[in-house]
Amino acid sequence: MRETTDILISGGGVAGLAAACALGTAGFRVICVDPAPPVTSAEAAGADLRTTAFLQPSRSVLEGAGLWSRLAPHAAPLQVMRIIDAGGPTPEARLVTDFDAADISDAPFGWNLPNWLLRREMLARIAELPQVGLRSGVGFARLLTREAEAIVTLSDGSRIAARLVIGADGRDSPLREALGIGARSFRYGQKALAFAVTHPHPHRNVTTEVHRSGGPFTLVPLPDRDGSPASAVVWMESGAEVARLAALPVPEFEAEMTARSSGILGPLTLASRRSVWPIISRIADRMSGQRTVLMAEAAHVVPPIGAQGLNMSLADLACLLELVGKHRQDPGLPAVTEAYHRRRHREVQARVTGIDLLNRASMAGAQPLRDLRARALDLIYGARPVRQALMRAGLGVGPKAEAAAGG
Numbered sequence: 001m002r003e004t005t006d007i008l009i010s011g012g013g014v015a016g017l018a019a020a021c022a023l024g025t026a027g028f029r030v031i032c033v034d035p036a037p038p039v040t041s042a043e044a045a046g047a048d049l050r051t052t053a054f055l056q057p058s059r060s061v062l063e064g065a066g067l068w069s070r071l072a073p074h075a076a077p078l079q080v081m082r083i084i085d086a087g088g089p090t091p092e093a094r095l096v097t098d099f100d101a102a103d104i105s106d107a108p109f110g111w112n113l114p115n116w117l118l119r120r121e122m123l124a125r126i127a128e129l130p131q132v133g134l135r136s137g138v139g140f141a142r143l144l145t146r147e148a149e150a151i152v153t154l155s156d157g158s159r160i161a162a163r164l165v166i167g168a169d170g171r172d173s174p175l176r177e178a179l180g181i182g183a184r185s186f187r188y189g190q191k192a193l194a195f196a197v198t199h200p201h202p203h204r205n206v207t208t209e210v211h212r213s214g215g216p217f218t219l220v221p222l223p224d225r226d227g228s229p230a231s232a233v234v235w236m237e238s239g240a241e242v243a244r245l246a247a248l249p250v251p252e253f254e255a256e257m258t259a260r261s262s263g264i265l266g267p268l269t270l271a272s273r274r275s276v277w278p279i280i281s282r283i284a285d286r287m288s289g290q291r292t293v294l295m296a297e298a299a300h301v302v303p304p305i306g307a308q309g310l311n312m313s314l315a316d317l318a319c320l321l322e323l324v325g326k327h328r329q330d331p332g333l334p335a336v337t338e339a340y341h342r343r344r345h346r347e348v349q350a351r352v353t354g355i356d357l358l359n360r361a362s363m364a365g366a367q368p369l370r371d372l373r374a375r376a377l378d379l380i381y382g383a384r385p386v387r388q389a390l391m392r393a394g395l396g397v398g399p400k401a402e403a404a405a406g407g
């Protein structure tokens with residue numbers, strides 16, 4: 001007999017697991033499938049050592065999914081975003097601009113959490129939801145859609161009939177492929193190194209992006225480690241330079257990263273393994289098909305600048321939750337899938353374009369271009385109203401969101 005469910009999610013990465021928690025909490029029967037079992041400790045092989053800075057609007061999605069109370073005790077608040085231009089002949093900070101969350105709301109910009117811990121807490125939440133099933137070790141293989149349902153064949157040959165199928169199966173999404181939906185990609189020849197550091201100076205809940213060449217060097221606050229202030233680092237450079245840095249002995253690596261940070265937190269000490277991530281931008285031509293929607297990296301990939309990636313994914317989820325909430329009997333109707341595409345695609349396109357531009361500006365290697373970047377940053381970020389508008393745009397909140405964001 002064929003199994004049935006309201007919603008099938010292809011992909012149990014952070015986005016797919018968050019969707020399973022949120023849609024299950026909203027009362028839908030959900031099955032989430034992923035060929036790879038989730039890794040839920042920092043030490044285990046294959047652990048995702050990145051962290052995610054969740055911005056203000058994502059918090060309410062996590063609350064609605066029954067996740068925030070689990071995550072809050074592990075979260076480091078992000079109060080100030082500091083942009084440093086260190087593009088002069090030597091890597092010293094020559095222009096510093098602060099964006100203080102207090103200028104637009106009572107709450108911090110966001111909260112930073114390790115990705116492996118997100119997976120652990122999301123699995124624990126799913127265990128509390130009897131209507132949500134997580135199938136690890138089995139993946140999406142084929143899809144047949146009809147007006148009334150979608151039939152998914154899994155990699156073990158079993159079949160599930162669902163009202164709605166969500167593709168949260170990553171940047172090379174097999175569901176997107178099965179739907180014949182194309183995607184546009186931009187390549188930069190860049191990679192990112194992600195790791196944790198400790199440092200003698202406290203971070204005071206300031207996230208710092210240092211721009212010199214090759215891409216940004218970003219320090220994001222973490223809770224203290226063994227009594228020392230700690231931060232997560234994302235360091236973007238050309239692929240060849242990242243390969244060289246990743247292979248350096250630790251003392252040389254520490255000297256290079258301290259210089260690249262302009263020394264703002266004192267000498268940096270490596271406190272984790274170094275993991276390497278390829279950097280691209282990608283946007284799917286559409287975000288829905290018959291009885292299907294695409295979310296997260298299946299729909300959009302951006303370089304890790306301004307913490308937009310997973311936050312855009314939770315904005316996808318918030319939009320979907322609102323739409324399926326109006327069609328509880330059948331969450332896969334065109335009224336859901338078409339409206340989801342219309343509401344999300346333009347917004348996602350604007351963000352992908354904006355982050356692509358910021359990344360290209362940060363990569364500038366030639367001195368005149370770096371000087372131009374510093375002048376542009378000074379001009380743009382110098383005026384307070386412009387800074388406030390940019391902060392709201394970065395968060396994805398409108399001018400009236402202050403009161404709501406304050407709580």
Ligand SMILES: Cc1cc2nc3c(=O)[nH]c(=O)nc-3n(C[C@H](O)[C@H](O)[C@H](O)COP(=O)(O)OP(=O)(O)OC[C@H]3O[C@@H](n4cnc5c(N)ncnc54)[C@H](O)[C@@H]3O)c2cc1C
Binds near residue numbers: 033140171296
């Ligand atoms: C260095 C770095 C730092 C970042 N920092 C931030 C940040 O601070 N804030 C932020 O918002 N974003 C950040 N991002 C972006 C964020 O990490 C990603 O958006 C997010 O991890 C992607 O999640 P996902 O669930 O869409 O994709 P993935 O994590 O790739 O998950 C896709 C899942 O689909 C599964 N899958 C594959 N094939 C199948 C199949 N056939 N059937 C079913 N499942 C399948 C895979 O096994 C995988 O588990 C960062 C990214 C990088 C590279």
